[in-house]
Amino acid sequence: MRPDFPVEPGLWHGTERNTRDQERKRRLLDAALELYGTQGYRATTVHAVCQSARVSTRSFYELYADQGELLTRLYLDLNNEVLDAIAARTVLPAADALSAVKALVAAALGPMLEDERKARVLQVEVVGVSQALARERRLTTRRMAAAVDAAFDDIAAAGLIEAAPKGLTSLILIGGITEALVQRVETKPSQRESKAEFIEQVAQVIVRMTGTGTPR
Amino acid sequence: MRPDFPVEPGLWHGTERNTRDQERKRRLLDAALELYGTQGYRATTVHAVCQSARVSTRSFYELYADQGELLTRLYLDLNNEVLDAIAARTVLPAADALSAVKALVAAALGPMLEDERKARVLQVEVVGVSQALARERRLTTRRMAAAVDAAFDDIAAAGLIEAAPKGLTSLILIGGITEALVQRVETKPSQRESKAEFIEQVAQVIVRMTGTGTPR
DNA sequence: TTACACTGAAAATATTGGTTTCCAATTAGT
DNA sequence: ACTAATTGGAAACCAATATTTTCAGTGTAA
Numbered sequence: 001m002r003p004d005f006p007v008e009p010g011l012w013h014g015t016e017r018n019t020r021d022q023e024r025k026r027r028l029l030d031a032a033l034e035l036y037g038t039q040g041y042r043a044t045t046v047h048a049v050c051q052s053a054r055v056s057t058r059s060f061y062e063l064y065a066d067q068g069e070l071l072t073r074l075y076l077d078l079n080n081e082v083l084d085a086i087a088a089r090t091v092l093p094a095a096d097a098l099s100a101v102k103a104l105v106a107a108a109l110g111p112m113l114e115d116e117r118k119a120r121v122l123q124v125e126v127v128g129v130s131q132a133l134a135r136e137r138r139l140t141t142r143r144m145a146a147a148v149d150a151a152f153d154d155i156a157a158a159g160l161i162e163a164a165p166k167g168l169t170s171l172i173l174i175g176g177i178t179e180a181l182v183q184r185v186e187t188k189p190s191q192r193e194s195k196a197e198f199i200e201q202v203a204q205v206i207v208r209m210t211g212t213g214t215p216r
Numbered sequence: 217m218r219p220d221f222p223v224e225p226g227l228w229h230g231t232e233r234n235t236r237d238q239e240r241k242r243r244l245l246d247a248a249l250e251l252y253g254t255q256g257y258r259a260t261t262v263h264a265v266c267q268s269a270r271v272s273t274r275s276f277y278e279l280y281a282d283q284g285e286l287l288t289r290l291y292l293d294l295n296n297e298v299l300d301a302i303a304a305r306t307v308l309p310a311a312d313a314l315s316a317v318k319a320l321v322a323a324a325l326g327p328m329l330e331d332e333r334k335a336r337v338l339q340v341e342v343v344g345v346s347q348a349l350a351r352e353r354r355l356t357t358r359r360m361a362a363a364v365d366a367a368f369d370d371i372a373a374a375g376l377i378e379a380a381p382k383g384l385t386s387l388i389l390i391g392g393i394t395e396a397l398v399q400r401v402e403t404k405p406s407q408r409e410s411k412a413e414f415i416e417q418v419a420q421v422i423v424r425m426t427g428t429g430t431p432r
Numbered sequence: 433t434t435a436c437a438c439t440g441a442a443a444a445t446a447t448t449g450g451t452t453t454c455c456a457a458t459t460a461g462t
Numbered sequence: 463a464c465t466a467a468t469t470g471g472a473a474a475c476c477a478a479t480a481t482t483t484t485c486a487g488t489g490t491a492a
Contacts, residue, residue, distance in 0.1 A: 180388050
């Protein structure tokens, strides 16, 4: 018999509509990380992302307005990962400033040192794309600076450094480390320092910047 | 009488072919600075640059292979401007480290603080454009780091700081200051610190990083 | 079993800008 | 005056992608 009202099953292959959408989004984000992080955002087409994610372009446009939106989501997700890493670092009972800072640096850079694609998306691919993304980047960078400031407050409270840096210091720190990381990623793996060495060097610069030395 | 061989005047409106080409290139570079520096490289078409430079697209393709080449030239030119500014700074007889560094910072950031378009092209618009430009950027950044190192050697030689920084320090410095500048440029002019204040803050961070304070 | 929801794949369209070609006007040299 | 060089501007062409639509196959609920 013919129902004279629309049927709304919602279920499909045993899963809810919402779940299915989430799943597709996850696949798209994975594909985006892979493609944007290796070939670059500019060199990636909607078609390619969809193919890599095994999602139809049709579905793509049901989930995102355009590729820019996908990039933005990926950017925000990766950023949250880093922010979480910074926030979640245990303020372990470090003996001195250097080891405390090293732990912090290792936590913050962890995701990007582990997975270069993340570094590339986070620091290269989102630049100069759109007005909206530039704004997002500005805000995010400030959030990051705030997180760094908070971390240093903790270290200062533990008496390991004289005073937490303020003003432009954390911003310069973030930009600087970012640049160091970009240079590292753009260097052939064969001629890079080890991760540990890299973290050590970065930590030393930071300690000097935030140490007890007074400008004269 | 009809010459049965091609004439090669070369002159046009009183100027040599080469001169005319140079002139067109100059106009194109001016237009590129204006458009890339305000609307952004991605939002600028060949047509727009040509129109703004009062050069025909026809001539454009006689002078450059494509827009990427124009951007690259502009980038290299602007960079040389900054490098020259750093190199040409007089190692004035500064009384202390802070004022010596301030002079250096003022010289290096001068062009970009004066003309925001330059800052934008130099730091934002060239990112993520092409493989070739990424390589160029990597090399340029290293040249810049070398120039900074040289400047600090001078300051150290004058006995104003204990030792010139080395390793990642100058790289982090450059990236950090760049980020600070980007944030500044992307901030509404009404809520920015003054240029002098900005330079002062940056100089203080540098002095701390390179000062006599020892990590502990 | 029937009407309709859901899906991926592919086809059809629309946009956008790059690139080349053509044209009319101007200038150089003889 | 005459031929060829030079130029800017417009038009013509093209290529690549984004975006929308269609289609055929499946699953769902009554």
